[in-house]
């Protein structure tokens with residue numbers, strides 16, 4: 001439990017959040033490194049015996065200091081752009097442990113990946129396979145490929161974060177994959193290494209992963225008949241966490257099921273967790289600027305805070321629910337507040353209808369903001385992005401400075 005109260009004051013690993021806010025200002029993202037490290041260890045031990053590689057999904061939170069620490073633990077990486085590959089390299093990550101996902105890889109992305117010697121492109125279409133083949137020929141280096149299969153598995157998750165259904169843009173159906181593998185296997189510029197899938201995000205049940213892995217194993221058998229061998233099976237990420245009252249994904253049970261499904265097959269299992277490793281480690285610290293209590297029945301109570309949808313877009317984008325906690329608890333009567341930001345959009349809210357006891361100037365922690373917070377942030381309304389702080393060994397370090405307006409204007413003329 002990285003976040004706990006002591007004397008009514010919310011702390012992270014024993015460091016008062018109020019102290020961090022005093023030092024770096026608000027809004028600010030705060031991440032507990034021990035929380036990330038412990039989650040990583042938990043997943044690693046759950047998957048023990050599967051020849052696992054944990055490829056952290058950089059898009060969940062690409063902060064260099066986090067990537068560097070994960071690289072030291074031996075993590076691989078799942079990247080979706082050349083920019084993310086650059087992050088991995090700068091953080092000292094090993095490109096030979098990186099897989100490259102995404103439906104729209106540019107020529108530059110592909111060239112960079114081949115030259116760095118990434119472990120696999122997770123190929124999402126026939127045209128992409130053609131492009132990788134021709135770039136590998138030009139560069140004179142074999143490209144390692146997996147085909148991303150869309151297994152048509154229902155992950156029982158939000159429509160915007162389901163990715164493994166027929167109607168989603170990702171991957172190719174198994175019958176198409178088979179044809180692409182035969183083509184790739186016959187091509188001297190390509191080396192077939194794996195099969196990939198990613199069925200969605202925030203999945204709290206074991207069954208969708210089992211179904212997906214079974215689908216991939218069926219394809220391994222089909223490929224075997226053509227003499228095409230597979231080194232690794234990549235079941236993607238999407239491991240769910242608890243934001244509100246979701247059933248937590250049972251990692252130990254997941255490991256058991258995956259081990260049983262794999263049996264004695266000589267393939268390695270890759271996973272691409274993002275949210276699972278970092279979401280619960282992080283909060284977005286924000287201060288109440290103004291209170292606008294309802295002037296009459298039928299109106300709402302608004303707490304206007306200094307963080308906004310540009311800092312955490314999940315509530316606006318997916319109707320996501322994030323817990324909101326007062327850093328110092330008050331004993332005064334509560335009201336039901338809508339916690340909203342300064343951005344000029346009705347969709348600019350962080351939380352709706354929350355029972356809180358608030359005064360202007362109060363510090364709030366928006367929980368589970370370690371994943372898809374800073375990484376999905378923007379400068380909308382010309383708002384400089386908040387700093388990022390890592391808490392470790394009883395202290396804290398700013399690992400990304402607060403942007404200034406000058407930073408935002410630098411490229412304009």
Ligand SMILES: *Cc1c(COP(=O)(O)O)cnc(C)c1O
Nearest residue numbers: 057101198201237238272274275
């Ligand atoms: C986003 C993404 C992930 C990580 O998803 P989480 O829900 O954060 O675990 C993994 N793999 C691919 C291909 C993705 O697009």
